[in-house]
Amino acid sequence: MSEAERKGDQMLNAKALEADLRAVVDGEVRFDSTSRALYATDASNYRQVPVGVVLPRTTDAVVKTIEVCRRHGAPVVSRGGGTALCGQTCNVAVVIDHSKYLRGILEIDPQKRIARVQPGVVLDQLRDETEKFHLTYGPDPATHDHNTFGGMIGNNSCGIHSVMAGRTADNVLELDLVTYDGVRMTVGPTSEEELERIIAEGGRRGEIYAGLREIRDRYARDIRRRYPRIPRRVSGFNLDDLLPENGFNVARALVGTEGTCVTVLEATVRLVHSPPSRTLLVLGYPDVYSAADDIGALMEFAPVGLEGLDELLIKFMKKKKLHPEDIELLPPGKGWLLAEFGGDTREESDRKARQAMKKIGKRDDPPSMKLFSDSKEEKMVWEVRESGLGATANVPGVPLGWPGWEDAAVPPEKVGPYLRDFHALLQEHGLIASLYGHFGDGCIHCRISFDLFTHQGVQNYLGFLDKATDLVVRYGGSFSAEHGDGQSKAMYLEKMYGPELLEAFRRFKELWDPEWKMNPGKVVEPFRPDQNLRLGPEYTPWQPETRFRFPNDDGSFPRAVLRCVGVGKCRRTHDAFMCPSFLATLEEKHTTRGRAHLLFEMFRGDFVADGWHSREVLESLEFCLSCKGCKTDCPVNVDMATYKAEFLHHHYRHRLRPLPAYSMGLFGIWGSLGAKMPALANFMGQAPVLSGITKALGGIAPERSMPRFADESFTSWYKSGRHGGRSEGRRVVLYPDIFNDCFFPETLKAAFEVLTRYGYQVIVPKKRPPVVRPPIDYGMLAYAGKKILEAVRLLSPYVRQGIPVLILEPSTAAVFRDELSELYPQHEDGKRVTGLTVTLSEFMKKESLTPPRLSGTIVYQAHCHQKALLKPEAAHELFKQMGLTVVEPQQGCCGMAGSFGFEKGKYDISMRIAEMGLLPAVRQASSGDYIVADGFSCRTQILQATERKPLHLAELLLLALNRRR
Known part of the structure; x- marks a missing residue:
């Protein structure tokens, strides 16, 4: 397409196009700046x-969308998970996003x-169903x-087991499509x-x-x-599938065309036998080149x-402290092969490996x-391999790594020599990259330390691509082995195929x-690889002063946002920790990735220009639960809860905040007052008319019940x-x-008695510590900072003596273990508090305390x-030592997330999250099962939704100790 044609696309009447789409399309039509930024x-x-x-x-709505777009001359691009590495989505x-409804x-x-699937079906959705038939x-x-x-x-994706089943093209039987x-x-x-x-x-x-047929005959x-x-x-198009010996397979010819030819509506795909038993053999070599040299020897035994x-x-991985226990499982070496063998029985798969x-x-x-031989250990080793992208991005002390040359392939028997030459090429250009991938198929993955910020760096990137493509052609390989060409590699296709076949592609x-x-x-x-760069020499993000210091990101909020590499792990829909709001809505703006992309646009400032x-950013953060799941579950440790708090701090500076910020963000004030007069507070919160007024004034969801203040707080009981x-x-x-202290004092009393029985002298501070978590969640960082320092001063006399600080509420403990060092990285007493803060389960483990035995099952949140x-893991180890069977029905958040579930307008999403696994499991639990949750918000969610009162770990331990007597 010519430059003139491209400019013509920019002359579209977007408002008229939007209106016509809304009139006829059964779906969501979004031309707002938030949505456009999310999909940029x-x-x-x-x-x-x-x-x-x-x-x-x-x-039919897909067809209608394309029909209207054609009438307006608007280009179209299809998108699923948005995880493309070459810019093709x-x-x-x-943009037609098939992933929300066409599943x-x-x-x-x-x-x-x-199997027959719609384009938005997630691969594991299908595999979960087909495994029932060992397919x-x-x-x-x-x-x-x-x-x-x-x-x-x-x-034309592949993956780990393509040595067993081939590429996507080899497994597509028919495509239903529209042009x-x-x-x-x-x-x-x-x-x-x-x-x-x-x-x-x-x-x-x-x-x-x-x-x-003409293309086939002319270019065969x-x-x-x-x-x-x-x-x-x-790389390129599958024109070979049009040859007579390949059955003139039009479906396979269209696989891998990256949305440049047709839009897929449905696909009929091939299923293969899934060996029910798998055995993993790991081999360690002096270096990765020696490992690659051994590919042929392993392939003789037909690994899957x-x-x-x-x-x-x-x-x-070690630098990032990523899966440290998994790494220890590898045999000695500096390069490894992971060979998985399949069989109908464990004996069969073991025999092949042996x-x-x-x-x-x-x-x-x-x-x-x-x-x-242990399936748990096998899974841990595979986590090492699957962590490749996360491990190679944002490594401390190493330049940022980027895609651009991340999936080239050569004949498997030539991988060893190729990698030696490739390593030399990296050194020639002053680049760093770890090497991993699907060696059995000759596919090498790497994330390379390209400098995409400066003119010289981009020129070095182009020079490297030029020589890397030459190298792959010399070895008889392909520039892409599963990620496609997009625009990052397509410019070089003539080297691989010649001008005649390039004309055939056209x-x-x-x-x-x-x-x-x-x-x-x-x-x-295609566009050139240096066009349309997210970064590039003109990337000069706004660098504002911030409250959080971002010590792991060069002290820069914009640099922290660059942690997100777009891989989309936050889009998982089962067995997922993050992102709870996406699990409930399937909205891109509710993913960690979507929010990070909007923050990137805010700092870039040319499209989202309001700082x-x-x-746009505020809208995306509205349903962020600040659960911190992304900080651990995201492969690059994006910390959206911190980003949200920082943004809200500035967004509402010198402006009125929403009501919940004052009623719940300043809960330290209202809670202390309520604790002094619990009868009046409960009357205001529980009486039919007054409670409605109280909730309305506080911006609290009318569906929620207000928590009841205890008649006597723990601190009052202790002082007595x-x-x-x-x-x-x-x-x-x-x-x-x-x-x-004020709502569930029995937990503190239980902890006090448990610690006393273990022989400890329990110290309770003379005054109740300030409330530190809620103001952070609402972005009241100046106020929160003062309260954190006040808490540190209160604890200083103890931590200076090395006395551990045991905190029963995990969200409070997390402030001292996380936000404290992010806000005040050089505060010496703060460092002591961070190092000495423990939860009860951590304390039991650290002190090597043998817990009392207790039989039964617990539903644990x-x-x-x-x-x-x-x-x-400390809590799980403790339960195991006690002799309990643990059921953990929900991987992620309970949906309450501090005060999130109390806010007006958030009740429904809070309950949708809770109903994914937690609440059904609690309702199904027998009366003899224990329901255990340490977090105040978790216990409140369970109590209000099921009327089962959960136990804190402290109460469970005391119950077991009393039964032992």
Whole structure:
């Protein structure tokens, strides 16, 4: 497409287009600045602000969307999970997001071993269903728990087990599609007789098939001569699937076209046998090159997966303290192969692995080898491999790494020599990259330390790409082996295929899309790799003064936002910690990624231009629960709760805040007053008319019940001298946070008695400590900072003596373990408080205290901050020592999230989150089961929704101690 045509696209009447789409499309039509900013980038180096976004509810709505776009001359790009690494899912076009509504598995036929899916189906959705029949969909990228079939078909995705089942193209049987000019058809393999019949029928379909036959006949010799014969050839178009020996398979020819030719409406895919038993063999070598040299020896034993990784990846993981226990499981070495063998029984899969070990072990200098028989350990080792992207991004002390050359492939038998030459090329350009990937298929992944900020750096990037493409061609490989070309590698395709086949690609594209409106500027006649960069030499983000110091991000909020690499793990919909609001809404703006992208746009300032007053950012943060799940669950540790607090601090500076900020953000004031006169406070909060007025004045959801103040707080009980504590023994400070002190004092009493029985002298501060968590969540950072320092001063006499501070409320403990050091990184007493703050389970583990035995089952809901920032495994170890069976029905937040679930307008989403697993499990629990939750918000959510009163760990321990007597 010419520059003139591109400029013509910019002359679209966007308002008229939006109005026409709204009139006829059954779906959500969004041309607002928030939505356009959200879809301006993906997981690549590129950024293009779209014309608008459509989320169709039905297949017909997709067709209608394209029909209206054509009438207006608007380009179109389809998008699923938005995890593309080469820029193919961002464009100045109307973005069609299939992932929210078009998620239907339409058919599974275990006899025929096929499935029919809509483009928005997440891969693991299908695999969970097909595993019931010991079947699976073979290609499984690392993003398998959140990528969509539409994206996999667009990119021709592969994954760990493609050595067993091949690429996506090899597993697609038929595609239902629509062209830009509105032609709907089903395509697949085509016999010569059927081809003749379709052409004879005429019409647009006949015209397309006639053109495809002409391309086949004209370019067959070049296709056979120039296409690399390797397992992972993904670059370019699959014109080889049009050859007679490949059955003129139009569906496979369209796989990997990256939305540049057609829009997929449905796909019929092949299922393969999924060996129910898997055995993992890990081999350690002196270096990754030696490991690669051994690929052929391992492939003789037909593994279902063969992965490789280098020492630098492990060093990066250690620097980031990522999966430290997993790393320890690797055998000695500086380069590793992970070979997975499958079988119908454990004996069969073990036998294959042992045969490989036996033959390799006979060498004069065999690698170290470790056979895993524990499924838990196997999963831990695979976590090391699947952490590749997260491990190589934002490594402390290492320049930022970027995609751009991250999935090249060569013949598997040449991987060793190729990697040696590739390493030399990296050194020549002064670049750093760890090497890992699908070695059994010859595919190498790496995230490279390109400098995409300066002119010299971008020129070095282009120079590297030029030589890297030459290197791959010399080895008979493919520039892309599963991520596609997009615009980052497409400019170099002529080196790989020659000018004749490049013309064939152009004809293929034009045949399907004569108006060049399908994802223009990608793959064919592409933008240059240095165009449309998110960063680039002109990237000069606003650098405001902030309250949080961002010590791990060069003291810069904009730099912290760059942590998000767009991989989209926050889009997982099951077995997920983050992001609770996305789990409930399936909205991109409620993902950690979406919020980070909007903050990026705010700091960039050319599209979202209102700075701290940005309504786009405020809108996306509204349903952020500040659960901190992203800080742990995100592979690059994006801390959206901190970003939200910082933004709200500035957004509302010198402005009135919403009512909940004053009623719940300043809860330290109102809670202290209520504790002094609990009867009056409860009357105001519980009486039918008064409670409604109280909730309305505080911006509290009318559906919520106000928590009841206890008749006597723990601190009042303690001061009365009725506690009977010890005056000697090892000392520990019991921190009376306001939630347990004023609402659930029995938890503090239980902890006091448990500690006393273990022989500790329990110290309770002379005054109730200030409330520190709520003002942070509402962005009242100046006020919160004062209260944190006040708490530090209160604890200073104890921590200077090395006395541990035990905090029962996880959200309060998390402030001292996390936010304190982010706000005051150089405060010496603050460092002492951070180092000595413990939860009860951590304290029991640290002090090697043997817990009392107790039989039974507990339904356990760990507080989000406990899981994200503290040591959640300590509680599980404690339960195991006690002899309890633990059921943890909800991986993530309970939905209450401090005061989030109390706010007006947030009750519904709070309950939707809670109903995902937690509340049904509590209701189904027997009367003899224990319901355990340490967080005040978790206990309140459970109590109000089920009327089951959960126990705090302290109460559970006291119950067990009393039964032992």
